[in-house]
Amino acid sequence: xxxxxxxxxxxxxxxxxxxxxxxxxxxxxxxxxxxxxxxxxxxxxxxxxxxxxxxxxxxxxxxxxxxxxxxxxxxxxxxxxxxxxxxxxxxxxxxxxxxxxxxxxxxxxxxxxxxxxxxxxxxxxxxxxxxxxxxxxxxxxxxxxxxxxxxxxxxxxxxxxxxxxxxxx
Amino acid sequence: xxxxxxxxxxxxxxxxxxxxxxxxxxxxxxxxxxxxxxxxxxxxxxxxxxxxxxxxxxxxxxxxxxxxxxxxxxxxxxxxxxxxxxxxxxxxxxxxxxxxxxxxxxxxxxxxxxxxxxxxxxxxxxxxxxxxxxxxxxxxxxxxxxxxxxxxxxxxxxxxxxxxxxxxxxxxxxxxxxxxxxxxxxxxxxxxxxxxxxxxxxxxxxxxxxxxxxxxxxxxxxxxxxxxxxxxxxxxxxxxxxxxxxxxxxxxxxxxxxxxxxxxxxxxxxxxxxxxxxxxxxxxxxxxxxxxxxxxxxxxxxxxxxxxxxxxxxxxxxxxxxxxxxxxxxxxxxxxxxxxxxxxxxxxxxxxxxxxxxxxxxxxxxxxxxxxxxxxxxxxxxxxxxxxxxxxxxxxxxxxxxxxxxxxxxxxxxxxxxxxxxxxxxxxxxxxxxxxxxxxxxxxxxxxxxxxxxxxxxxxxxxxxxxxxxxxxxxxxxxxxxxxxxxxxxxxxxxxxxxxxx
Numbered sequence: 001x002x003x004x005x006x007x008x009x010x011x012x013x014x015x016x017x018x019x020x021x022x023x024x025x026x027x028x029x030x031x032x033x034x035x036x037x038x039x040x041x042x043x044x045x046x047x048x049x050x051x052x053x054x055x056x057x058x059x060x061x062x063x064x065x066x067x068x069x070x071x072x073x074x075x076x077x078x079x080x081x082x083x084x085x086x087x088x089x090x091x092x093x094x095x096x097x098x099x100x101x102x103x104x105x106x107x108x109x110x111x112x113x114x115x116x117x118x119x120x121x122x123x124x125x126x127x128x129x130x131x132x133x134x135x136x137x138x139x140x141x142x143x144x145x146x147x148x149x150x151x152x153x154x155x156x157x158x159x160x161x162x163x164x165x166x167x168x169x
Numbered sequence: 170x171x172x173x174x175x176x177x178x179x180x181x182x183x184x185x186x187x188x189x190x191x192x193x194x195x196x197x198x199x200x201x202x203x204x205x206x207x208x209x210x211x212x213x214x215x216x217x218x219x220x221x222x223x224x225x226x227x228x229x230x231x232x233x234x235x236x237x238x239x240x241x242x243x244x245x246x247x248x249x250x251x252x253x254x255x256x257x258x259x260x261x262x263x264x265x266x267x268x269x270x271x272x273x274x275x276x277x278x279x280x281x282x283x284x285x286x287x288x289x290x291x292x293x294x295x296x297x298x299x300x301x302x303x304x305x306x307x308x309x310x311x312x313x314x315x316x317x318x319x320x321x322x323x324x325x326x327x328x329x330x331x332x333x334x335x336x337x338x339x340x341x342x343x344x345x346x347x348x349x350x351x352x353x354x355x356x357x358x359x360x361x362x363x364x365x366x367x368x369x370x371x372x373x374x375x376x377x378x379x380x381x382x383x384x385x386x387x388x389x390x391x392x393x394x395x396x397x398x399x400x401x402x403x404x405x406x407x408x409x410x411x412x413x414x415x416x417x418x419x420x421x422x423x424x425x426x427x428x429x430x431x432x433x434x435x436x437x438x439x440x441x442x443x444x445x446x447x448x449x450x451x452x453x454x455x456x457x458x459x460x461x462x463x464x465x466x467x468x469x470x471x472x473x474x475x476x477x478x479x480x481x482x483x484x485x486x487x488x489x490x491x492x493x494x495x496x497x498x499x500x501x502x503x504x505x506x507x508x509x510x511x512x513x514x515x516x517x518x519x520x521x522x523x524x525x526x527x528x529x530x531x532x533x534x535x536x537x538x539x540x541x542x543x544x545x546x547x548x549x550x551x552x553x554x555x556x557x558x559x560x561x562x563x564x565x566x567x568x569x570x571x572x573x574x575x576x577x578x579x580x581x582x583x584x585x586x587x588x589x590x591x592x593x594x595x596x597x598x599x600x601x602x603x604x605x606x607x608x609x610x611x612x613x614x615x616x617x618x619x620x621x622x623x624x625x626x627x628x629x630x631x632x633x634x635x636x637x638x639x640x641x642x643x644x645x646x647x648x649x650x651x652x653x654x655x656x657x658x659x660x661x662x663x664x665x666x667x668x669x670x671x
Contacts, residue, residue, distance in 0.1 A: 001497055049327045053352045055667045057377025062327050067440035081325035097285040098351045102322045133291045134355035155457055
């Protein structure tokens with residue numbers, strides 16, 4: 001273990017430079033973010049991830065944000081275990097009817113001010129699963145959404161761009 | 170030993186490939202159920218169709234597959250789960266989706282239908298539903314000093330939703346009861362009437378972590394149904410993708426299991442290997458998870474010349490770093506203390522449930538679809554199927570470690586022998602009815618896809634995730650362990666919620 005730790009200390013960090021912010025996402029956010037709320041929270045946000053019916057592809061890429069290459073925490077963003085500790089809900093999936101109530105309850109358990117970020121193409125409008133008897137079809141049909149990050153799944157860079165826009169707006 | 174197809178009495182259905190399907194009567198259905206119950210055959214799947222139920226079985230040598238179909242005009246059939254417990258959840262799901270009644274099913278509570286869909290029996294004779302929802306009754310527990318811990322559907326980590334109901338005596342888990350179905354998307358209903366392209370995309374999103382394996386099983390089923398012959402280059406590129414997917418997932422799992430034992434160094438290092446694998450996949454196949462890269466008839470894009478070098482660098486990186494991590498795992502007593510003898514799955518249960526993947530192979534069940542069914546190009550490649558007997562978390566980690574080594578060897582051979590030539594064969598659906606079955610080895614076990622094509626479109630497609638036969642075993646493996654070891658046991662199984670819930 002000491003050998004690996006020592007080698008990691010000697011090596012150049014793997015963490016890469018932050019991506020450029022996405023203007024389109026900034027524009028979407030400008031409408032929904034209040035300056036006052038921003039001042040109260042500072043530039044650090046706690047994120048609670050909610051899978052509302054995804055295929056788990058989005059979760060894999062959200063996980064990747066924590067690896068050495070993307071290192072999400074350097075931006076003051078970190079994942080928390082309870083909605084009660086969260087400022088941001090990161091919601092994936094087309095919202096299955098079986099998860100609708102759980103999503104609503106998670107949203108209600110999150111203290112204000114809060115933002116909802118819908119991740120993935122199916123979180124926008126149900127995507128490839130829309131029209132099914134078992135899905136609601138999009139996160140905004142259940143809780144108000146402040147930002148959409150598209151992709152199937154969005155890669156970690158796209159996710160980072162979106163989350164950084166949330167900090168900058 | 171006679172093959173199932175010699176023993177099953179029934180009418181062989183024409184145009185079902187590559188294994189036979191028999192239309193059987195109740196006697197033959199009963200005979201098959203008895204074979205499953207006595208352990209001669211293994212249940213591979215049980216699913217509904219319009220006015221009928223299908224069962225897929227594997228023979229005792231684990232080489233041959235046969236399908237049995239029982240038509241049920243009166244809306245009921247003899248429950249397989251009554252004698253063979255692995256079928257219980259499948260029959261509960263079948264009942265929710267089709268409204269067909271398994272006579273004698275020991276547990277008649279709904280499974281996928283949690284009472285929120287806007288229709289009852291969505292794949293059978295749809296019915297509107299009453300607005301009142303019956304409460305779900307968990308299994309009763311009685312005894313002194315027992316308490317219950319309900320967990321989920323929203324969990325603490327970045328994982329999929331499902332509900333776990335623990336009954337504990339102090340720290341010790343006396344019973345775990347799972348309740349799943351939260352991510353049911355109705356994929357099989359969306360498949361009905363879909364074009365081959367649309368259906369392939371759906372199959373690839375049944376469980377995102379196994380997108381290649383699912384797309385491959387779907388493609389196998391289509392190609393079997395339509396008797397499509399694949400160009401050799403496509404076969405090798407598919408295997409390359411499948412092995413990259415296996416590597417990425419095994420790295421993620423090995424790290425995450427150690428992380429659940431609070432050994433985060435391993436997780437950080439494994440995440441680096443995972444990321445490198447995904448980046449190579451992304452640059453070679455245009456998508457980090459390689460979604461939609463396997464298509465019926467072949468592969469969607471070619472491997473650029475520069476990729477050969479990229480893959481060589483990836484393999485070199487892994488071969489330099491991974492042995493150090495294996496040594497670290499093996500030599501850290503505090504980590505071994507958590508994983509060894511924890512969450513033991515008995516070999517007998519693994520065999521009874523036909524558990525695939527590392528869950529089965531860490532408990533002595535030597536099934537690997539790549540080896541046993543030998544679909545190309547694996548019939549031409551040299552590799553071993555690592556099998557252990559201990560059945561604990563540690564064994565499930567070691568099976569993954571050994572499989573990483575095997576996958577590296579497979580990729581070496583694939584890159585060395587990679588044929589030139591076409592990427593895709595013409596897939597020309599006809600107006601006739603064709604049926605096919607596909608089975609591939611995903612990182613967590615065997616994925617089964619059965620489909621019927623009609624008029625060039627999919628009329629029925631069933632996708633069976635390996636998790637169906639692994640989730641129930643997690644309930645057994647956790648018994649007698651402490652609550653705090655549940656995340657560790659759970660991660661060592663790493664069952665798919667989405668693949669199971671569909």
